[in-house]
Amino acid sequence: MFRRRRREESPETKAVEAAEQVPARESGPWDADEPHPERERVDLGGMRLPVDSGFEIQLNVAGDQIVGAVILFQESALQVHAFAAPKRSGIWDEVRAELAEGVKGAGGTSEEKDGPFGVELAARIPADGVEQPVRYIGVDGPRWFLRGVISGRAAADAEAAATLEGVIRDIVVVRGDEPMPPKEPIELRLPPEARQAAERQAAGPGAQSLNPFKRGPEIAEIR
Structure with a gap:
C-alpha cells in the first residue's frame, strides 16, 4: 500500500504563510517586534x-505589581x-461584552460604536450622582490585547480626543x-532612570522610598 508523501515546506514558504495569516498594520499600537516609527x-x-509636553x-x-498607566492631558x-491573548484569536469581542455587563451592573448604560480603532464601547457611568461619559477602546495585537479607557472631556469631545487617540497609535x-494565560x-x-532615582533616595539617611509616579484611578478592570 502506497501513501502520498507530505510535501515539505521550506522556511521561505512558512514565512510567506505566516505573513498572510497576520496582515501588516498601517498604524499602531505597535508590537515591539514589528517596524514602528x-x-x-x-x-x-x-x-x-509616547511622551509629549503637557502629559x-x-x-x-x-x-x-504595576499593571497599567494613566496619561493625563x-x-x-x-x-x-496590556494583556496576554491567544496566538490565533483576539479577545476584544469577549472583553467588550464583559465591560458592557460591568457597566450595566454599576447602573450605567453602554452601546457599541465605530471608532478610529474599530468597534468601541461608549458608556455612561454614574459618579457622584452624575453620569460620566467613558470610551472603551480595544486593539487585538499578536499575542496581546491593549485596552484603552478615555474619560473626561475627551470622552465626548472629538477635538480633545484626537490627542489621546494619537497616544494609543x-x-x-x-x-x-514567556507563556501567559489569556487576559493576564x-x-x-x-x-x-526612575528606578535609579528611587534607589538613591531610599539609600539616603532617613529618606523614604520615592515613587516618581502617582497611582492612577482604576476603571472597570478585566477579571
Whole structure:
C-alpha cells in the first residue's frame, strides 16, 4: 500500500504563510517586534508610552505589581492596560461584552460604536450622582490585547480626543516570549532612570522610598 508523501515546506514558504495569516498594520499600537516609527517614549518594560509636553503619567498598581498607566492631558485621561491573548484569536469581542455587563451592573448604560480603532464601547457611568461619559477602546495585537479607557472631556469631545487617540497609535507593546494565560496583565516596571532615582533616595539617611509616579484611578478592570 502506497501513501502520498507530505510535501515539505521550506522556511521561505512558512514565512510567506505566516505573513498572510497576520496582515501588516498601517498604524499602531505597535508590537515591539514589528517596524514602528521612532519617537520619544517612556520605557515601562511591557509597554512603551509616547511622551509629549503637557502629559502627566500615573501608574495603576495591583499589590506590588504595576499593571497599567494613566496619561493625563488637560481635562482628559487615558488609561491603558496590556494583556496576554491567544496566538490565533483576539479577545476584544469577549472583553467588550464583559465591560458592557460591568457597566450595566454599576447602573450605567453602554452601546457599541465605530471608532478610529474599530468597534468601541461608549458608556455612561454614574459618579457622584452624575453620569460620566467613558470610551472603551480595544486593539487585538499578536499575542496581546491593549485596552484603552478615555474619560473626561475627551470622552465626548472629538477635538480633545484626537490627542489621546494619537497616544494609543504610538504605544509599543512588549509581549515577551514567556507563556501567559489569556487576559493576564503584562507586567510593567519603572523606567531605568526612575528606578535609579528611587534607589538613591531610599539609600539616603532617613529618606523614604520615592515613587516618581502617582497611582492612577482604576476603571472597570478585566477579571
